[in-house]
Structure formats: structure tokens, C-alpha cells
Amino acid sequence: LYTLPDQLTLTNREFIERACQIAEAKAMSGKIVPKVMIVGTHKDKLEINSEARLKKINEELRKVHQKYDRVLICKSEDEVIFAVNAMAPVGEERQQYTEELQDCILKAVEKTGEVIDVPLKWLAFHLDLDKKGGIVRKSECYKTGEILGMGRSDVDEALKYFDKVGLLLHYPDDVPDLVFTKMD
DSSP states (O other): OOOTTTTOOHHHHHHHHHHHHHHHHHHHSSSSSOEEEEEBBBBGGSTTTTTHHHHHHHHHHHHHHOOOTTEEEOOOOSOOEOBBBOOOOTTTHHHHHHHHHHHHHHHHHHHHHHOOOOOOOHHHHHHHHHOOOOOHHHHHHHHHHHHOOOOHHHHHHHHHHHHTTTTEETTTTEEEEEEOOOOO
16 A cells, blocks of 8 residues: 655645546556546535536536546536435436446447457356355466366466456465455
8 A cells, every 4th residue: 555645635636637647658558548537426415506516626627638538538528527426325316327427438438449358268267266256266266267278377367357357356466376256
């Protein structure tokens, strides 16, 4: 973990710009363009003048979007921030937020034209690991991979990929023999 010195503080806008700068730098160094999405999770806490306040926040964030339009996903042409009530109970309101976020993410990915080819063996590998339970030894991963016709290097690459996209956790430098498949 990294800790920031007490005297170092960033405004929300500065923090968002830093995230966009990092995404831009990663985009220049690789094949995939990372995306940044701003989700305000406390829409329920906005005061009575919430629409005017959201409009002002979006105006400020559009300036950031102009600089980082390649990496920053917007809700619409006028709205940069996705204002949601994270405390909304499971139901219609929460479902609406989920669908809006999913639609925007899918549209942003489709716009880039990026395609990630994941070998079918890797998907079968992940499904098998998922069935095994929360913590799996790496030796088990290699056995599963062998059954699927994957070599050790393929298994290592698959673990790295699934860790990167958040489907499992694997810390090869710190806990090399364990893979965590359930994050709940």
C-alpha cells in the first residue's frame, strides 16, 4: 500500500486528472486503452439544489474530458459523472443505475474497436477453478491446465489475465502457491 504525506492533498478534479493521466500513459505503452469512469455514489446526499450542483460539477468535468476524451467515459454528451445512490435498495432504482453504467461501458468499448481474444481453454480453466472454491493451490491450477492441454506458461498467463480483469486474485511475488477465486 502507498500512503500519501499528510500535506499532500488533491481536489477531486486533480485526482480525476491524475487517473486520466495514468490511463493515457498506459494507453501509449500498450495495446489496450484503459478507461476511466467517474461514479458519484452519494446522489442521495446532495442538497435540495442537486440538479444545479450536478450541472456545475459536469461543467467542470467536461474540461477534464476535453483533455482526456480517449480514456474518460461519459454518461452522455452533457454529463461526465454518473450520479447514483449507492444506498438504494435492490430494486428498480438500482437496476436502472446498473443498466446505465453497463450500456455506457459497452458503448465505450465498442467505440475503441478493441478486441481481446481469450482462448476457449482459458474460459474452461477459469470455470473449473471457480468450481473448486475460494482458495486453490497453484499445483491444482497446473493439473487443471494439463487436463485442458495447457502448459505451465499458459496457466501462468491465464492466471495473470484473470487477475488483471478482476475474476480472481493471484500474487505470484507474495503468495506464489495460492490463487483466490472467490472475492466475496
